[in-house]
Amino acid sequence: MESNWATEHLQAIRTLMERAAIYRRALAPVMLLAGVVGLAAAVAGWFLQIDSPRAFIGYWFGVSVIPLAGAVFLVRQQALRDGEPFWSPPMRRVTFALLPPVVAGFISSVVLPVHLRGLDANTANVLGMLWLPLGWIVLYGCALHAAGFFMPRGMKLFGWIFILGGCGLFALGIPDLPRATYAHGVMGFFFGALHLAYGVYLYFTEKNET
Amino acid sequence: MNPEPFLQLDRVIHEKGRLAIMSLLAATVELSFTEMRDTLTMTDGNLTAHIRTLHESGYVSVTKAFQGGRPLTTYTLTAQGKKAFATYINLLEQIVQQTKQSK
Numbered sequence: 684m685e686s687n688w689a690t691e692h693l694q695a696i697r698t699l700m701e702r703a704a705i706y707r708r709a710l711a712p713v714m715l716l717a718g719v720v721g722l723a724a725a726v727a728g729w730f731l732q733i734d735s736p737r738a739f740i741g742y743w744f745g746v747s748v749i750p751l752a753g754a755v756f757l758v759r760q761q762a763l764r765d766g767e768p769f770w771s772p773p774m775r776r777v778t779f780a781l782l783p784p785v786v787a788g789f790i791s792s793v794v795l796p797v798h799l800r801g802l803d804a805n806t807a808n809v810l811g812m813l814w815l816p817l818g819w820i821v822l823y824g825c826a827l828h829a830a831g832f833f834m835p836r837g838m839k840l841f842g843w844i845f846i847l848g849g850c851g852l853f854a855l856g857i858p859d860l861p862r863a864t865y866a867h868g869v870m871g872f873f874f875g876a877l878h879l880a881y882g883v884y885l886y887f888t889e890k891n892e893t
Numbered sequence: 894m895n896p897e898p899f900l901q902l903d904r905v906i907h908e909k910g911r912l913a914i915m916s917l918l919a920a921t922v923e924l925s926f927t928e929m930r931d932t933l934t935m936t937d938g939n940l941t942a943h944i945r946t947l948h949e950s951g952y953v954s955v956t957k958a959f960q961g962g963r964p965l966t967t968y969t970l971t972a973q974g975k976k977a978f979a980t981y982i983n984l985l986e987q988i989v990q991q992t993k994q995s996k
Contacts, residue, residue: 689985689986693985693986695913695916696912696982699916699917699920700917701920703916703918703920703921703932765927766963766964768965768967771923771925
């Protein structure tokens with residue numbers, strides 16, 4: 684009898700400590716924003732015929748700033764509305780979990796265009812518009828998966844979709860499609876459609892949980 | 894069974910609401926009032942009363958600041974609070990172990 688309450692107390696303490704470490708900001712608006720921006724950017728990139736590797740990298744690099752800034756703004760608004768600090772301990776944990784793969788993606792995106800200069804057009808195309816975007820997808824999946832340890836609602840699974848999807852496309856090799864169409868299509872699917880789908884899912888599930 | 898661990902349990906922490914607050918604060922560097930209230934689904938009055946008891950016992954420190962022109966109160970476990978919480982957990986584990994051995 685006596686050990687029962689002690690065990691229950693310990694269990695309750697463990698549960699509460701885990702709950703305190705979880706990041707609780709609503710992610711649906713962030714995901715929806717990222718999805719809309721990703722899809723619009725893919726369509727715009729295809730229409731504008733951004734089909735050189737360096738232009739492609741620069742274009743998507745610039746596009747990535749929009750959802751990133753939007754996410755910071757939305758999360759900050761939520762924190763202000765709830766009277767909570769923006770840079771809270773769960774926020775710090777999530778940010779630090781995201782950082783290594785994001786920094787790796789950033790550095791490779793800055794370094795690769797420099798090395799593309801001396802390469803022939805086909806190699807540069809494959810590197811800049813096929814392998815680099817797939818690398819972004821895999822690294823982004825790693826970042827989501829790492830952050831998922833401090834987030835509820837299937838974030839780790841979402842990360843796995845990026846990792847396996849990116850690796851799967853690597854395994855398929857070089858597709859017999861116009862390079863720019865394929866590259867913008869892949870970016871639009873992963874960074875647009877998938878985010879949009881996850882955002883819609885979160886929109887309906889997060890409300891119930893909160 | 895040795896009743897000693899049970900008698901040594903800190904009565905300030907042993908109360909359910911205060912134990913919940915201590916558990917949350919032990920898992921993180923600091924928490925705001927609203928974060929705690931929402932996580933524990935406590936009323937403002939109840940949470941305030943428990944925090945006051947913990948603060949008076951020297952277990953929780955209170956920081957008042959302003960963020961975006963609005964007051965922001967955050968709470969942290971003090972060194973004394975961390976020690977008391979660790980002792981409390983150890984005693985609970987001793988009680989569980991003792992009961993397992995006596996079966």
